[in-house]
Amino acid sequence: MRLGVIxxxxxxxxxxxxxxxxxxxPVPHHSERSVLRLMRFIDDDGAITDEGQRMLVEAIGxxxxxxxxxxxxxxxxxxxxxxxEAANGEEVLARITRETGVELQVLSGDDExxxxxxxxxxxxxxxxxxxxxxxIGGGSFEIAQGADEYPDAQVSLPLGAGRATINFLRDDxxxxxxxxxxxxxxxxxxxxxxxxxxxxxxxxxRVVGTSKTIxxxxxxxxxxxxxxTGAPAPIHYSGLKEWEPTMRDMPSDVRQYLPGITPERxxxxxxxxxxxxxxxxxxxxxxxxxxxxxxxxxxxxxxxxRLVTDGAADN
Numbered sequence: 001m002r003l004g005v006i007x008x009x010x011x012x013x014x015x016x017x018x019x020x021x022x023x024x025x026p027v028p029h030h031s032e033r034s035v036l037r038l039m040r041f042i043d044d045d046g047a048i049t050d051e052g053q054r055m056l057v058e059a060i061g062x063x064x065x066x067x068x069x070x071x072x073x074x075x076x077x078x079x080x081x082x083x084x085e086a087a088n089g090e091e092v093l094a095r096i097t098r099e100t101g102v103e104l105q106v107l108s109g110d111d112e113x114x115x116x117x118x119x120x121x122x123x124x125x126x127x128x129x130x131x132x133x134x135x136i137g138g139g140s141f142e143i144a145q146g147a148d149e150y151p152d153a154q155v156s157l158p159l160g161a162g163r164a165t166i167n168f169l170r171d172d173x174x175x176x177x178x179x180x181x182x183x184x185x186x187x188x189x190x191x192x193x194x195x196x197x198x199x200x201x202x203x204x205x206r207v208v209g210t211s212k213t214i215x216x217x218x219x220x221x222x223x224x225x226x227x228x229t230g231a232p233a234p235i236h237y238s239g240l241k242e243w244e245p246t247m248r249d250m251p252s253d254v255r256q257y258l259p260g261i262t263p264e265r266x267x268x269x270x271x272x273x274x275x276x277x278x279x280x281x282x283x284x285x286x287x288x289x290x291x292x293x294x295x296x297x298x299x300x301x302x303x304x305x306r307l308v309t310d311g312a313a314d315n
Contacts, residue, residue, distance in 0.1 A: 002029065003303060004067045004075035005296045006060065008104060010038050010082040010138025010162050011212075011264065013059035016296045017070055022308045026300045030070060034059035035264040038082040039138055039162040046087040053092055061100040076299050079104040080112055081139030081160065109156020112137075113144040115298030117151045120208050122301055123293045129205035134279055135294065136213045136272050138162035141279070143193060145201045155197050157189055161213050161272035169271055172251050179248055182274050190282040198283075207285045209235065210294035212265065213272035218290040219260020220269075232290035240277040247273060 001021055007014045014033040020026040036059060041052025048056070060077075067075050083089050084106050097103050107115070116135050124131070133151070135142040139160035144151035168174075168182035209218070215232060219225075221243055222233025247255055247270045256266030265272075280288060 002072045003300055004072040005299050006063045006077040007296050008079040010160055013063060015063040015066055018300055020300055020304055022304055039166050048086045048088060048092050053095060057096060057099045060096055060102050064100050064102050077102050077104050079106045109140055110154055112295055113142040113154035114150050116210055116295050117144045118149050118301055119293040119298035120291045121149045123291050130202055132204035132207045134209045136161055136211045136275060141275060145198055153197050153201055155193050159186055159189060159275055161268040164271040164275060165268045173249055183278055186275050186278040190279050194282055207288045208291050209288045210291045215290055216260045216265050216269060217273055220258055235288045237280045237286050240273055244273050
């Protein structure tokens with residue numbers, strides 16, 4: 001079965017097409033993305049501007065045309081925090097459907113955390129035990145924890161790398177005081193989450209990070225993936241601490257030349273590093289494992305699981 005996923009995030013519109021069937025790992029067939037940095041197109045009233053809507057329509061329409069050209073058995077189209085939180089979100093969704101024919105399912109922050117945990121659990125297996133998950137998006141930061149395929153505790157925080165850059169690190173490069181303000185704000189938000197939502201969870205046996213931002217930081221801090229297994233290098237707190245001042249003093253158009261940092265990530269990678277290091281500090285994490293699978297793979301896995309469940313019910 002060939003499945004398509006159109007994932008509309010705060011930073012990109014990403015199309016993933018995979019071949020999948022029950023009991024097997026999804027095999028990537030095609031992947032493409034359009035860089036939007038949608039957080040730049042939110043006006044003072046919290047609405048997505050006309051320019052932002054136009055870019056969304058163009059990117060989603062292009063993804064839909066690719067899906068039609070390749071051919072899939074089914075397609076899932078989802079949107080996350082940028083559209084979820086926009087003051088004119090319903091209007092934007094209606095325009096996208098009207099002009100592209102694509103109906104987006106808006107995921108809640110809890111949905112994002114649950115689906116990402118499903119993907120991470122399938123990637124690492126049951127032997128990973130109690131997993132603590134960090135997932136940095138453009139507009140939100142999801143944290144989840146549990147010993148099963150879906151988390152026992154999860155939260156979505158308005159601390160995405162793009163949002164934090166716009167709200168705290170507008171200057172390029174930013175002054176130290178701005179970075180300190182972001183860190184203090186993040187520390188307060190993460191501390192409240194740990195002391196309330198995650199207060200009763202056991203010590204995790206594995207801490208995992210997902211998202212393009214974390215994968216980029218892993219390549220920068222930890223080096224290339226294992227040449228034999230392909231597993232990404234882990235991220236050590238000490239490595240993030242060493243790299244942060246270097247990134248802070250660089251303008252974004254220079255950061256993009258660092259190992260693992262792509263041009264579309266250069267402008268927000270510093271905020272991502274500050275957020276991740278702060279989360280690791282608050283949750284007492286010294287080393288984080290990077291997962292290649294995240295939300296999109298979680299969507300595919302849930303789809304296949306439902307096919308199996310529905311088939312069993314029919315029998």
